[in-house]
Amino acid sequence: MASLITYSLRNLLARRLTTALTAGGMALVVFVFASVLMLAEGLRATLVQTGSAANALVFRKGSKSEIESVIERTVAPLVETRPQIARAADGTPLAAREVVVLMSLTKRGTDKAANVIMRGIDKKSLELRPQVRLVSGRMPRFGSTEIVAGQSISRRFAGAGLGEKLKFGMREWTVVGIFDAGATGFSSEIWGDADQFMNAFRREAYTLVLARLEGGEASFAAFRDALAADPRLKLETKQETQFYAEQSEMMAKFLRIMGVSLTAIFSIGAMIGAMITMHSAVAGRTGEIGTLRALGFQRRSILFAFVLEALFLGFLGGAAGLVAASGLQLFTISTMNFQTFSELAFGFSLTPAIVLLALGFGTGMGLLGGLIPAVRAARIKIVDALRAA
Secondary structure: OHHHHHHHHHHHHHOHHHHHHHHHHHHHHHHHHHHHHHHHHHHHHHHHHHOOOOEEEEEEOOOOOHHHOOEEOOOHHHHOOOOOEOEOOOOOEOEEEEEEEEEEEEEOOOOOEEEEEEEEEOOOHHHHOOOOEEEEEOOOOOOOOEEEEEHHHHHHEOOOOOOOEEEEOOEEEEEEEEEEOOOOHHHHEEEEEHHHHHHHOOOOEEOEEEEEEOOHHHHHHHHHHHHHHOOOOOEEEEEHHHHHHHHOHHHHHHHHHHHHHHHHHHHHHHHHHHHHHHHHHHHHOHHHHHHHHHOOOOHHHHHHHHHHHHHHHHHHHHHHHHHHHHHHHHOEEEEEEOOOOEEEEEEOOOOHHHHHHHHHHHHHHHHHHHHHHHHHHHHOOHHHHHHHO
16 A cells, blocks of 8 residues: 555656646635635625624514614613613613714725725624724714724725724715724724714614623523513514524625635646646556556556546645735725625635645545546556566
């Protein structure tokens, strides 16, 4: 067994150019495959990390996104009376009434516009979202036309930088701070006073109520069922992490389908390349095969040696493609979230599952490409092989 493994490795090293070219073709396919999976995972992780499992989001029943929800001013206080809601240091419910509005802003250096989420917050919002921290400037004063922008938004949109001004809702708003929410969707938002946003956009209702539950996840079911049982409210409740995870489903599914489709097309070419390489190797080593058979190696040993060589070739290509794809983690991209139709910035995320899938995919391409030539090599008769030599 050890001698066959050594034989396979030596043959790959002896044909450095063809090995490199074939492995390179497989590496490109694995690069595309891993990149799309990393992109979908980055989107999912960004939106899931946006929420906290201890927080509950209350919105109108049937709403698929925040911008579709409406909670009347008279209904919001009824939500906050539920005993499952934790209490702040001053004894008041640890809950926030927020309003979410989409606004079209122009990107820096271009005349292109994209939708940005404007989130109206109240005084408890920051306490409920500890992942948000101020990196420059200060937080807006409630009751004023001051706003803060996420780092991603401040870099990409005109008027969203510190000290700059934005005009929307028939008012001029001053950016007094820039905040960092880490790898979450909040970094792609602009925040201001909820009441001021409602007045500016002529809204008579909130979008959602965010609440921290006393018992965390353990008390979520009781809180959800209590609100659902009240026919006056017509509200739906989800854990914040679950809600934002659902927001990524449509876009992530689209990315995976696109990635698998492209990879399937490219992989055919890579497997054909591996097959040609292995066929060439069999043709050029007919004499060696005859000698091995004459020395007592059985057909299955010859088959194993060539299959092993193809597996090495596929694994080498898979590893190279994965290493190249891992460098994409240094980049951040922005696109439109299909669920909310707003701009969202996120990065590539490499997970152990993607590593295993990419290496397995590369190795599988090598196996499929090398199987037929390996079978052909195993079927060569000793007499014919020695005569060809």
